[in-house]
Amino acid sequence: MELDDRKLKILTAIIRNYLETGEPVGSRTISKDSDLNLSSATIRNEMSDLEEMGLIVQPHTSAGRIPSDKGYRLYVDMMLKEKEEELNNLKVELNAKSEKLDTILKEAAKVIADSTNYASMITVPQYRSKKIKFIQLTQVDYSSILCVVVLDGNIIKNMMVPCDRELPQDAILKLNLMMNTFLQGLDMQEINVSVMQKLRTEASEYSALISDILDAVAKCLEEQGVEAYTSGSTNIFKYPELNESGKATNLLYALEEKKQLTELMYKEGDKDRGIQVYIGEENPIEATKDCTLVTATYHLEDGVYGKIGILGPRRMDYEKVVGTLRNLMSELDGIFHKE
Amino acid sequence: MELDDRKLKILTAIIRNYLETGEPVGSRTISKDSDLNLSSATIRNEMSDLEEMGLIVQPHTSAGRIPSDKGYRLYVDMMLKEKEEELNNLKVELNAKSEKLDTILKEAAKVIADSTNYASMITVPQYRSKKIKFIQLTQVDYSSILCVVVLDGNIIKNMMVPCDRELPQDAILKLNLMMNTFLQGLDMQEINVSVMQKLRTEASEYSALISDILDAVAKCLEEQGVEAYTSGSTNIFKYPELNESGKATNLLYALEEKKQLTELMYKEGDKDRGIQVYIGEENPIEATKDCTLVTATYHLEDGVYGKIGILGPRRMDYEKVVGTLRNLMSELDGIFHKE
DNA sequence: TATTAGCACTCGACGTAATTGAGTGCTAAC
DNA sequence: GTTAGCACTCAATTACGTCGAGTGCTAATA
Numbered sequence: 149m150e151l152d153d154r155k156l157k158i159l160t161a162i163i164r165n166y167l168e169t170g171e172p173v174g175s176r177t178i179s180k181d182s183d184l185n186l187s188s189a190t191i192r193n194e195m196s197d198l199e200e201m202g203l204i205v206q207p208h209t210s211a212g213r214i215p216s217d218k219g220y221r222l223y224v225d226m227m228l229k230e231k232e233e234e235l236n237n238l239k240v241e242l243n244a245k246s247e248k249l250d251t252i253l254k255e256a257a258k259v260i261a262d263s264t265n266y267a268s269m270i271t272v273p274q275y276r277s278k279k280i281k282f283i284q285l286t287q288v289d290y291s292s293i294l295c296v297v298v299l300d301g302n303i304i305k306n307m308m309v310p311c312d313r314e315l316p317q318d319a320i321l322k323l324n325l326m327m328n329t330f331l332q333g334l335d336m337q338e339i340n341v342s343v344m345q346k347l348r349t350e351a352s353e354y355s356a357l358i359s360d361i362l363d364a365v366a367k368c369l370e371e372q373g374v375e376a377y378t379s380g381s382t383n384i385f386k387y388p389e390l391n392e393s394g395k396a397t398n399l400l401y402a403l404e405e406k407k408q409l410t411e412l413m414y415k416e417g418d419k420d421r422g423i424q425v426y427i428g429e430e431n432p433i434e435a436t437k438d439c440t441l442v443t444a445t446y447h448l449e450d451g452v453y454g455k456i457g458i459l460g461p462r463r464m465d466y467e468k469v470v471g472t473l474r475n476l477m478s479e480l481d482g483i484f485h486k487e
Numbered sequence: 488m489e490l491d492d493r494k495l496k497i498l499t500a501i502i503r504n505y506l507e508t509g510e511p512v513g514s515r516t517i518s519k520d521s522d523l524n525l526s527s528a529t530i531r532n533e534m535s536d537l538e539e540m541g542l543i544v545q546p547h548t549s550a551g552r553i554p555s556d557k558g559y560r561l562y563v564d565m566m567l568k569e570k571e572e573e574l575n576n577l578k579v580e581l582n583a584k585s586e587k588l589d590t591i592l593k594e595a596a597k598v599i600a601d602s603t604n605y606a607s608m609i610t611v612p613q614y615r616s617k618k619i620k621f622i623q624l625t626q627v628d629y630s631s632i633l634c635v636v637v638l639d640g641n642i643i644k645n646m647m648v649p650c651d652r653e654l655p656q657d658a659i660l661k662l663n664l665m666m667n668t669f670l671q672g673l674d675m676q677e678i679n680v681s682v683m684q685k686l687r688t689e690a691s692e693y694s695a696l697i698s699d700i701l702d703a704v705a706k707c708l709e710e711q712g713v714e715a716y717t718s719g720s721t722n723i724f725k726y727p728e729l730n731e732s733g734k735a736t737n738l739l740y741a742l743e744e745k746k747q748l749t750e751l752m753y754k755e756g757d758k759d760r761g762i763q764v765y766i767g768e769e770n771p772i773e774a775t776k777d778c779t780l781v782t783a784t785y786h787l788e789d790g791v792y793g794k795i796g797i798l799g800p801r802r803m804d805y806e807k808v809v810g811t812l813r814n815l816m817s818e819l820d821g822i823f824h825k826e
Numbered sequence: 827t828a829t830t831a832g833c834a835c836t837c838g839a840c841g842t843a844a845t846t847g848a849g850t851g852c853t854a855a856c
Numbered sequence: 857g858t859t860a861g862c863a864c865t866c867a868a869t870t871a872c873g874t875c876g877a878g879t880g881c882t883a884a885t886a
Contacts, residue, residue, distance in 0.1 A: 397724045
């Protein structure tokens with residue numbers, strides 16, 4: 149069957165209406181609301197066709213129709229194409245002056261959740277293959293050494309390493325020089341046994357200390373249990389269709405146990421700079437099969453990226469969400485690439 | 488009226504039973520369950536007395552009784568006294584080897600939530616009056632300076648300060664020396680205008696840079712929006728009496744908007760090293776008036792403390808909760824004071 | 827041929843009894 | 857002081873009737 153112009157108009161009218169009300173929409177409503185000037189009977193015939201095409205479904209006989217996943221998909225695809233250039237004018241309230249990365253991200257999640265009324269989550273970028281730019285050791289007191297590591301992209305990590313005595317000033321200087329000479333420009337994989345061996349030989353009497361420090365560095369750099377922040381998870385209670393018995397609980401659980409979500413968010417890789425929409429059953433996570441998930445990728449710099457996602461009911465205000473996300477992406481870009 | 492031994496036994500039997508089932512408990516149940524060997528009629532008479540004393544209430548005529556806040560209070564006080572020395576043997580799975588503080592705390596919250604099946608939250612200690620122990624400036628690349636500040640208690644803060652040119656090595660050394668000379672041992676309040684003035688004069692040509700750095704330091708130290716982590720917030724869905732319509736939503740909202748909770752958790756100060764129990768209406772926060780909140784204070788070192796809280800239904804397994812908290816407190820003590 | 831009006835039919839939602847059963851208080855007997 | 861028995865209460869559950877939004881089909885109309 150052909151999806152002609154009129155059918156399309158009716159479909160979008162149905163979807164729009166359903167997004168607003170959350171109630172199945174009947175032929176009479178469309179007949180009155182839209183500017184098609186058709187009787188409800190005609191609409192009924194068309195709706196019957198649309199149902200046959202799998203774009204809308206009836207929750208039960210003698211109820212109105214609601215969009216199917218396929219119907220949403222059509223609508224979203226259309227909208228994405230249409231809105232390609234348009235930018236929503238939401239004022240993002242990120243006051244991002246040199247705040248820490250995770251503060252910015254938390255704030256971003258909050259902004260998104262507040263302005264869309266859906267639940268949002270954002271993952272912290274991974275620095276899998278970051279190189280060491282700079283290492284600094286300092287004796288802070290008689291029993292501990294502070295070790296600061298700066299990675300490409302000015303990611304700073306620091307840790308305390310215990311030691312058993314106070315080192316003379318020149319020893320510290322020497323160790324610093326050594327560490328930087330041997331480790332600068334290397335990433336984690338490249339710090340192998342031979343490098344460590346060399347360092348230890350060179351350090352002679354401080355070889356044990358060097359071991360401790362290297363351990364600390366390694367541990368600190370590996371410490372990348374893909375972190376994520378969520379916000380507005382209680383928003384899902386605003387949508388009755390998600391609020392049924394078990395569903396909301398499962399969703400909240402999934403949001404709290406961010407693991408699955410982050411996995412999903414990374415699955416797609418960073419190829420796509422664009423916006424991804426998963427509708428209902430398209431959703432790879434069981435708990436979210438009654439929802440729509442919209443994700444966008446932001447880039448801190450080449451190869452360092454994270455994702456931000458919005459989770460809401462199928463009847464999500466797609467236009468607003470996409471607009472908000474686009475806007476936020478450009479804000480984040482501005483913040484991260486301002487230098 | 489006198490609260491004799493038999494009444495007490497009946498009361499605890501009622502409470503225990505209600506903790507298990509969540510249903511109002513009737514005279515017949517007690518008559519059968521407990522080892523008192525009394526008929527339900529006798530129990531009824533006693534229950535009538537207990538009700539008169541305000542220790543139990545009837546949700547409605549012809550329903551069983553449930554403990555009132557006062558009844559819980561009696562029970563908890565008894566239990567706290569009884570269990571004073573006893574330590575629950577929960578194996579805390581904190582593998583705390585030199586992990587970062589916030590990782591430990593997050594983990595602690597999770598352990599508590601998992602093992603009790605209630606919601607938990609933990610606040611990150613504040614370092615309000617911490618003194619600067621050590622400051623280190625390093626030029627990382629031509630346009631940025633890394634500033635590391637170590638506070639009493641080995642709290643490390645760091646930040647990047649932009650600068651407009653590469654500084655000569657000896658300038659950096661001089662600045663470092665200056666900063667440490669002037670700022671060491673001071674806390675935030677003590678870094679006043681006169682100190683800053685002196686520093687800037689001393690720094691002569693780098694006076695602008697010094698300003699930037701001081702700003703960064705100040706900002707970084709002030710950055711103490713009492714943080715908190717929550718875990719297991721979805722657990723509250725396990726208790727039907729909290730799961731009613733709006734209640735759960737409000738609770739979740741309160742848990743997400745940690746602000747109120749952290750306020751509460753700090754209100755009490757750090758005088759009490761012990762365990763606090765707020766039952767129902769005793770709860771200072773509106774949203775939690777249907778819950779019991781149990782808090783405990785942990786100490787990182789003198790004057791640096793945080794609280795951990797467990798939020799659950801009134802019918803909380805008080806013994807388990809108190810045991811678990813006591814145990815965790817001692818674990819944390821072990822971790823923080825091992826050196 | 828496409829559109830529309832009209833009508834019978836379906837089925838969830840809602841409101842109002844009727845029924846059930848756990849539990850109580852009271853009284854009289856033990 | 858304790859217990860058995862009985863009448864009473866009341867939330868919860870079930871059953872049932874009504875309502876109305878919405879459909880599909882058919883016949884009339886443009």
